[in-house]
Amino acid sequence: MKMNIKLTVYFLICSAVYIGIGAVCFAETQTVSVLDDFSRANRFYKEGQFEKAKDAYEAILDGGFESGPLYYNLANSYYKLGGLGRAILNYERAEFFMPQDRDLKFNIEFCRSLVQDGIVPRQTLIANLLDKLSSKVSFNRITFMSAALYCLLCILSGVYFLSRRRLQFLKPAIFLSLIFFITAILTLSPKIYQNHLRREAVIIVPEAACRFAPSDTSTTYFKIYEGAKVDIVAEDAGWARIRTADSKIGWVKGEVLQRVYTAFFKS
Amino acid sequence: MRRFLILFLFSACILESPCCLWAKDAVMGISVDKKVVEVGDAIQLSLSFDNGQKVPALDLPAINSFKSQYLGPSTMMSIINGQVSSSITHRYLLVAVKTGTFKVGPLAISYKGIDYKSEAIEIQVVSRGQLSKSSPGNSVQPQAQAQTEEELKERIFLAISVPDTRVYLNERVPVTVKLYVNQLEVRDIQYPEILGTGFMQDGFVNPRQSRQYRDNVSGILYDIIEFNTYAYFTRDGEIALGPAKLKCNLLIRESQRRRGRGIDDLFSHDFFDDSFFSDMFGRSRIYPLDLTSAQLAINVSSLPEDGRPQQFSGAIGSFKMQVEAEPRELKAGDPITLTFKIAGDGNFDSVNCPRLDSEEGFKAYQPQARTEDGVKIFEQVIMPESEKITEIPKIKFAYFNPQIEKYILIEEGPFPIRVAAQAEDKSVVLDASQIKQILPQKTQVLGRDIIYIKEEAGAWQKKGDFLHLRTGFLIFQLLPLSFLFISLAVGKRRERLSADVHYARKLRAPKIARAGLARAKRYLKNNKTKEFYDVIFKTLQEYLGHRFSRASAGITAQVVDELIESKNLDAQTADKLKNCFLNCDTARYAVSQDSMQTMQKTLAQLEEIIDNLERRKRK
CATH class of the missing domain: 1.10.287 (Helix Hairpins)
Known part of the structure; x- marks a missing residue:
């Protein structure tokens, strides 16, 4: 009995120390100025100034902060400005932070339905x-x-x-x-x-030629449209080798796509 | 009667006779597979006879600058809508022998009283090497590409056509896009795209279900694939239809050998030159082609005002109407379902529900429409308001027929009905499913847009600052693991100590020795000789007992010899050990007062013994 009490105390101390250190190390940062910037960007959006709203959201990102709603609102702004590809890109990023958000799920499905290729990836x-x-x-x-x-x-x-x-x-x-x-x-x-x-990426230009080789003179294999989600297989001198949802592989110029999770990679 | 019989038999003979064929087309078709050829190369000349399967081969007259050879006939029979037609094609090989432009034909043959005549065809013969420079059969060089494409235009091209370039607004206009291919291997043909504004178009019919055939165009035989669709022009005036664009891949042989059809080539045909082997060994490559057709200027007219019936609501085409009304016997206030079936050929999007000539005495609901296999069906619920109604009035439907350029008004009815009076004190109880059947469903068209922005910013984090990428977090994960390993090690050691007595005693031996030596030093300091030697003896006993797993009390100077022998102790340690025991015995049992120096020497000996034995253990 005496031993059990001793062990319980020992266990509690260990857990408390672990949680304490964890809390100190990994506390999330809340910044008042970022919140102000976010509210200002939202105000622009409400007033229909989508370009300004987009710039304001981007400025927060440039300032080194990110959150799910920030990417979501930025995606909305891009959509309103006609940038379907960048809208899907930022919805994908928002999904990373708030995967269960229903509004986000709706918007992302809606935007995907507007993508021209309409390829449905097969999954096991x-x-x-x-x-x-x-x-x-x-x-x-x-x-x-x-x-x-x-x-x-x-x-x-x-x-x-x-x-x-x-x-x-x-x-x-x-x-x-x-x-x-x-x-x-x-x-x-x-x-x-x-x-x-x-290494997922999204096509951000209206139409891109996917070629057999990383060269402008190479034969176009197929065309890929804005908003299509692709996997980057390899990269070479400003060109990216991509695999589409229906498993076609080809080379596109690096500037026609943008990676979804840039923070993880040193590109 | 007899005269009639003779007349009948005579007519039958006339109709059975092959001579009746002259009433049909007696044209002999002439075509070649290419119109430009190098000297020494061969072209294939085809003479085709429609409805003349038994027409024999024609002996070609001597054609200037060509050597001819008959290759053989090929016959074709087709049944279209139950109508049987047959044709025969005689093929000849013409080998060019000198350069220039030459005419083949017109040719003529008479068979069973029918004169078949062909038109003349012009063939250009060029000097050797002139064609092969830009032939698509060779590997495509960048500088020759433009020239190759120019030449390709004659061998593969796209054409767009409509039956009539004068059309009406919203008229359903069949559009045909034809891909002409001459002696080329084409792969991955995509659906064409028709460019232009001011019209809408349906999707293309699957080309596998549409026509694929061969035709002679300006004397050259082409394989043709037809793509069919319909266009609807949405504004009047002159509208450009097209150009149509189509993407496909051309299969090009990589072989550097000339691919002409000269006599030499025909007889030196390599078995492995076959396309199967070429494909298999990768000797062909894909050359992507973007084909563009010419534009068509379509003159779109508005519908005429003259003769437009009041009931006209925009329908264009040629239609028939069928109306059903059920039930015909009912009580006042009960529903009658009118079913209008509009069938025919035209723009069904422009067809609206026909209307009753007069809705007086009826309560009419909004009709519902659906389209099934070329029939547009409207269902409308109407209710006679009183028992005095005896018929459903005429139903009229008007449409504009662009073929005859006139408005047509179709009428159906009136439909007699028997309406009984509704019992006043009886109320009709309808359940929800009946109401749903009777009342037309209002289909609400939902708007589509994205959901509004988020007001709450959520949890901020530094960009790219993910938990699993933080070094601190990763190092922190080592703590629990270290704890686990330490616990495991401690637990195992404890287990061994409790299970293995020898191991436990061996571990305790140095501790006992250290404690004994400390006490001995204290007695030495106080010059207590007897106590000093007692402690030395006891320490030695206990240390050796634990160290070698023996009973401590049983270890005396006599036992030491046995220990030395069994444990293979070195001679120096053995001597010291014996000496130490001897000193202790002497001091303890003989009354003597050893000097401080002797005591110090004994202590030093004991320390050395323990030190040696511990070192030996570590080794």
Whole structure:
């Protein structure tokens, strides 16, 4: 009994220290001036000055801050200015921060329906399931949850090994935290794949020629239209080798597309 | 009667006779596969006879500057709408022997009393190498590309056509885009795109379902693919239709060998030159083509005001109307469903629901429309308001027929009905499904736009500052892992200590030794000889007992020999050990007062023994 109390106290201290350090290290920054800028940009939008609104949202991004609603509003501004490609690009970025937002889902579906190619990508059952799972929470949240579950798993296992008589009541707790940890990792992995490995991009010009080779004189294989989402397979001297949703591969000029998750890559 | 029979038999003989064919087309078609040829190359001349499957091959007259050879006939029979037609084509090989422009024909043959005549065809023969420089069969050089494309225009081109260039506003105008290909391999043909403003167009019919055939154009035989659609002109005046644009790929052989059809080529045909092998070994390449047709000037007229019926609501084409009214026997206030079926050929978008001649005595609801397989169907619910109504008035539908350029008014009805009086005290109870059937559904067209901006800024974060990319976060993840490993190590050690007594005693031996040595030093300092040697002896006993897993109390000077032997201790350590035991025994059991120096020496010996044995353990 005495030992159990000692262990519980030990466990609580460990958790408190971990959460305390975490809170200090990863506290989110709220800046009053950014909020003012955001409100000003919203005012421009409401007054129908979409160009000014777009510039104001971009200025906040240039200032080094980002948020889901910021990308969402910027995408709305681009849409109103006729930039379908950039609108979809910024909706995609907003989805990263607020994947469950219904307005965002509606807008992104609406804009995708306006894209000329109308290609519906095929997905396997497992990929679809993982996609659905990962679209429930934002990237940072699922990262934090995974880390917390990992920490809990380590601490519980550590306490179990330390205890002289191997406290049996810890076993179900360890098993449960292991299950949750695996689920969190499964949720996180499609996002990591999508953001780090897949390298998604959106076409931002009305029409682009996709060629057989990275050269202006090369034969055009097919045309790709504004708003189409593609994967960057490789890059070479200002050209990008892309794969479309229907698995066609060709070269386009680098300036016709923009990556969705630029923050992760050193381009 | 007899005279009639003779007349009938005579007519039958006349009709059965092949001579009746002269009443049909007795033209002999003449075509060549190309009109420009190099000296020594061959062209294929085809003479075709429609409705004359048995016409024999014609002996070609000597044609200046060509050597001819008969290749053989090919026959074709087709059944279109139950009508059987047949044709025969005789093919000849003409080999050019000198340069210049030459005429072949006109040719003529008489068979079974029918005279077949062809037109003349002009062929240009150029010197060798002149064509092959820009032939698409060679690899395409950039400087020769323009010339190649110019020449290609004659071998592959696009044409747009309409039956009549004078049309009416909103008239359904069939538009045909034809792709002409002569002796070329074309792949990946895309749907054409018709450019221009002032008209709308339907989608193209799948070319696989439309016509693909061969035709002779200016003496050259072309493979033709037709793309059919309909256009509707939305403003009057002169409107440019087209140009039509089409994208396709031309398959070009990479082989540098000349691809002419000279006699030499025909006889030295390489088996591996076959397109199958060429494709298989990658000796062909794709050459993308953007074909553009000419524009068509369409003169669009407004519908005439003269003779326009009152009931006309914009329908253009040629239509028939069928009207059904159900039920015909009912009570006042009960619904009658009128079904109007408008069938025919024309712009169905311009067809509106026909109207009752008079709606007096009826309550009429908005009609609902749908289109099914070339029939536009309207359903309208009307209710007779009193039992005095005896018929549904005439229903009139007016349309403009652009073929005859006149308005046509079609009438149906009147339809007699029997309306009974509605019982006053009886109220009709309709359930929701009945009401839904009776009352027309108002379809609301929903607007489409994006959802408004967000007022709340959400959680801000520094751009690109993602948790998993922070070094601190990643290092922080090592803490729980370290804790886990330390716990695991401690747990394992503890487990071993409790399970393995020898290991535990061995670990305790140095501690015991250190404690004993400390006490001995204290006694030495206070010059307590007996206590000093007691502690030294006990420390030595306990250390050796733990170190070598023996009972401590049983270790005496006599046991040491056995220990030295079993543990292979070196001679120096063994001597010191024996000496130490001996000193202790002497001091403890013989009454003597050893000097401080002797005691210090014994202590030093003990320290050395323990040190040596610990070092040996580590080794």
